[in-house]
Amino acid sequence: MRLVHIARHYIWIAPLAIGIAFIAAGVYMVVEGRDARDEVRDAVVRENITTSKDASIPGVLVDDAATAKSQAAVIEKHVLDLTGGKPYAELPRDDPNRNTVLQSVTLRSALNLAVMGFRISDLVIGLGIFMLVIGGTFIVFIAPAVYYSAQVANHYAELIKRETREGGGAAPA
Numbered sequence: 386m387r388l389v390h391i392a393r394h395y396i397w398i399a400p401l402a403i404g405i406a407f408i409a410a411g412v413y414m415v416v417e418g419r420d421a422r423d424e425v426r427d428a429v430v431r432e433n434i435t436t437s438k439d440a441s442i443p444g445v446l447v448d449d450a451a452t453a454k455s456q457a458a459v460i461e462k463h464v465l466d467l468t469g470g471k472p473y474a475e476l477p478r479d480d481p482n483r484n485t486v487l488q489s490v491t492l493r494s495a496l497n498l499a500v501m502g503f504r505i506s507d508l509v510i511g512l513g514i515f516m517l518v519i520g521g522t523f524i525v526f527i528a529p530a531v532y533y534s535a536q537v538a539n540h541y542a543e544l545i546k547r548e549t550r551e552g553g554g555a556a557p558a
Contacts, residue, residue, distance in 0.1 A: 393539060397532035404523030407516050414513030422506035429453060429499045447496070450503035457496035464489040 426448055434447040440459040447453050464486050468476060473486045480486075 390539070390542075393535050396535055397528050400523045400531055401528040404520045404528060407520030407523060409520075411513045411516030411518075411520055414509050414516060416513075418506045418509035418513055421509065422503060425499055425502035425506065429496075432495075434496075447499075450500045450507075453496045453499045453503070457493045457500070460489050460493050460496075 430446065430448050432447070434456060436442050436445050436447060436452055436456045437459050438444060439462075440455045442452050442455040445452055447456055465471075467482055468480075468486060473483070473490050476483050476486060
């Protein structure tokens with residue numbers, strides 16, 4: 386019976402601990418997501434790629450997902466114009482443009498990988514923020530509600546004991 390009383394009195398610590406764990410995990414995810422985004426951005430900027438004049442975002446340094454995607458799309462357009470709409474796999478082995486097309490595939494793959502890196506880092510940051518909100522909710526709303534519920538249960542148990550002692554009758558409904 387004593388164990389039940391202790392568990393009932395301190396049960397509010399569980400949602401508090403869960404909230405703190407969510408907040409810690411959220412902070413970790415936001416920090417790591419920002420670090421990953423910075424790492425991808427620094428790697429792309431080191432390549433000093435500027436979008437071409439006919440890109441959807443013309444004449445700027447590739448340093449984010451939008452500019453990387455824009456440059457990858459314009460490279461694909463130029464290569465398909467050069468090959469008559471044929472991708473690398475459909476070119477004959479003796480085609481003089483084959484090496485140029487292969488180099489474009491490599492550059493487009495690197496740019497698309499940067500786009501994916503930016504998007505994944507944004508996803509991790511977003512999930513981290515979501516975890517921060519969940520942790521805050523546990524701490525601000527759930528832990529106090531559980532604490533209050535435990536206090537009400539303790540008070541109700543005391544009323545039952547008092548009623549039983551004083552009245553000798555049945556417990557209140």
